[in-house]
Amino acid sequence: MSLRVLVGCKRVIDYAVKIRVRPDKLGVVTDGVKHSMNPFDEIAIEEAVRLKEKKIAKEVVAVSCGPTQAQETIRTALAMGADRGIHVEIPAKEMEKLEPLHVSKILAKLAEQEQAELVIVGKQAIDDDSNATAQMTAALLDWPQATFASKLEKTDGELEVTREVDGGLETIKVKLPAVVSSDLRLNEPRYATLPNIMKAKKKKIAKMKPSDLGVNLASHLEVIEVVDPPTREAGIKVEDVDTLVTKLKDSGRI
Amino acid sequence: MTFSRMVRQAYSLPAWRQLCFKPMYPGVRQQQTAATLGDVAGMQVSPLTVLSPEEEMMKDAVAKFASEQIAPLVSKMDGEGHIDEKVLKGMFENGFMGVEVGEEYGGCGSTFFISNLVIEELAKVDASISVTCDIQNTLINTLLINLGTQDQKNKYLPKLATEYTGSFCLSEVESGSDAFAMKTTAKRDGNNYIINGSKMWISSAPLSGIFLVMANAEPSAGYKGITCFLVDAGTPGLSIGKKEDKLGLRASSTCVVHFDNVVVPEENILGKFGHGYKYAIGMLNEGRIGIGAQMVGLAQGCLDATIPYLLQRKQFGRTIFDFQAMQHAVANLATEIEAARLLVYNAARLKEAGQPFIKQGAMAKLYSSEVATRVTSKCIELMGGVGFTKDYPIEKFYRDCKIGTIYEGTSHIQLNTIAKIIGQEYSS
Numbered sequence: 001m002s003l004r005v006l007v008g009c010k011r012v013i014d015y016a017v018k019i020r021v022r023p024d025k026l027g028v029v030t031d032g033v034k035h036s037m038n039p040f041d042e043i044a045i046e047e048a049v050r051l052k053e054k055k056i057a058k059e060v061v062a063v064s065c066g067p068t069q070a071q072e073t074i075r076t077a078l079a080m081g082a083d084r085g086i087h088v089e090i091p092a093k094e095m096e097k098l099e100p101l102h103v104s105k106i107l108a109k110l111a112e113q114e115q116a117e118l119v120i121v122g123k124q125a126i127d128d129d130s131n132a133t134a135q136m137t138a139a140l141l142d143w144p145q146a147t148f149a150s151k152l153e154k155t156d157g158e159l160e161v162t163r164e165v166d167g168g169l170e171t172i173k174v175k176l177p178a179v180v181s182s183d184l185r186l187n188e189p190r191y192a193t194l195p196n197i198m199k200a201k202k203k204k205i206a207k208m209k210p211s212d213l214g215v216n217l218a219s220h221l222e223v224i225e226v227v228d229p230p231t232r233e234a235g236i237k238v239e240d241v242d243t244l245v246t247k248l249k250d251s252g253r254i
Numbered sequence: 255m256t257f258s259r260m261v262r263q264a265y266s267l268p269a270w271r272q273l274c275f276k277p278m279y280p281g282v283r284q285q286q287t288a289a290t291l292g293d294v295a296g297m298q299v300s301p302l303t304v305l306s307p308e309e310e311m312m313k314d315a316v317a318k319f320a321s322e323q324i325a326p327l328v329s330k331m332d333g334e335g336h337i338d339e340k341v342l343k344g345m346f347e348n349g350f351m352g353v354e355v356g357e358e359y360g361g362c363g364s365t366f367f368i369s370n371l372v373i374e375e376l377a378k379v380d381a382s383i384s385v386t387c388d389i390q391n392t393l394i395n396t397l398l399i400n401l402g403t404q405d406q407k408n409k410y411l412p413k414l415a416t417e418y419t420g421s422f423c424l425s426e427v428e429s430g431s432d433a434f435a436m437k438t439t440a441k442r443d444g445n446n447y448i449i450n451g452s453k454m455w456i457s458s459a460p461l462s463g464i465f466l467v468m469a470n471a472e473p474s475a476g477y478k479g480i481t482c483f484l485v486d487a488g489t490p491g492l493s494i495g496k497k498e499d500k501l502g503l504r505a506s507s508t509c510v511v512h513f514d515n516v517v518v519p520e521e522n523i524l525g526k527f528g529h530g531y532k533y534a535i536g537m538l539n540e541g542r543i544g545i546g547a548q549m550v551g552l553a554q555g556c557l558d559a560t561i562p563y564l565l566q567r568k569q570f571g572r573t574i575f576d577f578q579a580m581q582h583a584v585a586n587l588a589t590e591i592e593a594a595r596l597l598v599y600n601a602a603r604l605k606e607a608g609q610p611f612i613k614q615g616a617m618a619k620l621y622s623s624e625v626a627t628r629v630t631s632k633c634i635e636l637m638g639g640v641g642f643t644k645d646y647p648i649e650k651f652y653r654d655c656k657i658g659t660i661y662e663g664t665s666h667i668q669l670n671t672i673a674k675i676i677g678q679e680y681s682s
Contacts, residue, residue, distance in 0.1 A: 194349030194362045
């Protein structure tokens with residue numbers, strides 16, 4: 001049994017970059033800032049490629065929604081071992097208003113078109129931390145979902161997935177086709193080696209627009225304000241527990 | 255004469271077109287146009303520091319590996335005096351050691367410019383790792399790719415790309431800048447040559463699987479007897495001698511290598527008999543661009559490690575970066591590094607475009623190695639007392655940079671080369 005796996009990978013601001021709020025307070029500065037693939041999506045790609053190496057998957061298709069630069073993200077996925085890519089072109093201006101629901105609709109449509117039996121995405125993107133795309137995609141497809149996966153095994157026609165939940169670990173079985181979202185400890189992504197980056201040049205990236213998939217990008221959400229978290233203040237030392245309790249009460253903490 | 259005509263005369267258009275117009279990926283050509291300044295007489299002109307998407311990807315891949323896998327081990331490797339096994343293995347696995355080697359031999363099939371980017375990124379983290387990579391790519395691999403017979407390429411290129419380092423043996427105790435005064439001989443014996451002598455300053459000697467040995471096979475012909483021999487590690491008579499206890503680049507092993515009646519079949523001559531001197535000079539002309547890249551990376555890495563400290567350290571109620579003298583110092587250093595980088599990048603692009611590049615390559619190596627010494631020395635001062643301790647990485651950059659003005663052609667040799675070419679330019 002050989003699956004086609006669809007993997008979503010998002011181009012986000014690199015995790016090491018110091019984020020700056022835009023002067024208009026409606027977003028963060030992205031111009032000239034280093035971007036890379038969402039780390040959880042790297043884990044998703046890695047898992048898909050490992051499935052192919054275990055001969056469980058026959059093809060890994062990497063999808064990214066975004067402006068031209070999203071192709072760099074797809075190229076990274078191809079260099080890690082994905083077979084081909086799909087770039088859903090969304091101009092930079094519209095990217096700001098892109099919501100998990102839009103992406104889910106796109107992924108669902110592509111999963112049907114490509115006849116994928118497994119969709120893997122990162123559990124959340126490190127820019128918006130929505131943690132919604134996997135779940136919505138599953139709902140739109142009416143497929144089972146296994147989110148926060150830290151271990152993935154294939155049994156006959158099913159997946160056995162260990163999930164990281166608040167209380168610990170939960171192991172579930174889901175029937176294929178299914179949607180999985182990858183958590184941190186699922187695997188350690190490989191480096192895109194230089195020879196593989198060169199080989200990835202020959203792999204195909206198909207281009208399409210959301211309208212080609214019948215997806216409308218009308219907004220349902222409006223960003224009111226983006227502000228920095230409050231700057232961390234210095235702590236103070238107190239002599240005894242009573243003073244501590246008084247100070248906590250005074251500042252409204254308890 | 256119109257500007258376009260001048261430009262077209264300066265750069266052979268076919269070569270330039272090949273460089274700029276070859277689409278790296280489908281659709282990327284459009285992006286390159288957007289990034290360039292626009293058409294100049296039908297030629298695409300681009301800022302030197304704007305890289306193609308492919309070059310950016312390769313550079314980022316190296317930077318990632320360097321910061322995650324090499325950086326944590328830099329101190330340890332410097333202290334122990336050798337490259338960590340895992341790091342070396344990682345460099346081979348990630349393709350850093352065979353950038354220009356063809357895919358058919360297990361290499362990347364990539365470009366000279368990208369080799370320089372790899373060398374530069376590695377040097378930002380560890381100059382010893384960078385030089386190991388530089389020698390492999392710009393000296394060893396290049397010699398084999400350009401001069402090797404198909405058999406020699408089949409035998410050695412796959413190993414050089416994926417398994418072991420090669421060592422380039424030219425200098426001796428009595429011959430450094432005066433390379434042709436070498437005393438190592440290769441005496442003909444039937445279908446073999448017997449090599450006798452000692453080579454000095456041989457990098458990676460204990461690790462290497464192959465040695466490219468310059469020996470004089472016809473001393474009566476003077477330097478025109480110098481021939482390049484491929485000698486496998488473990489050949490009887492080849493022994494690794496004393497390892498140098500160096501000021502810097504300590505993780506890169508530099509040793510004496512002895513040749514005691516080493517028998518080498520004549521099939522192991524690389525290129526033509528008696529042409530070794532030409533090859534040595536030719537390769538060093540290219541190799542020094544790589545050293546330029548190493549020095550630029552080293553200087554940049556040093557400055558990158560210094561500035562955050564300046565922005566954080568407070569004296570007299572403000573950060574020391576607040577003081578104008580500090581700002582001026584940093585601005586000067588950054589300007590010098592940028593200038594050195596442009597020299598290196600342009601020399602590399604010229605070589606790739608098939609244009610004359612020897613003068614520019616010499617300028618690149620000369621300037622960037624001198625910039626590296628100025629930057630590292632100044633950075634120690636800017637850091638104050640802590641810059642003088644091993645707790646901070648600055649002192650290592652300072653120690654590592656010094657060899658830059660010495661190896662692969664001393665600064666004096668570079669000046670000679672540049673002046674000679676200028677003399678020719680004005681005489682013809």
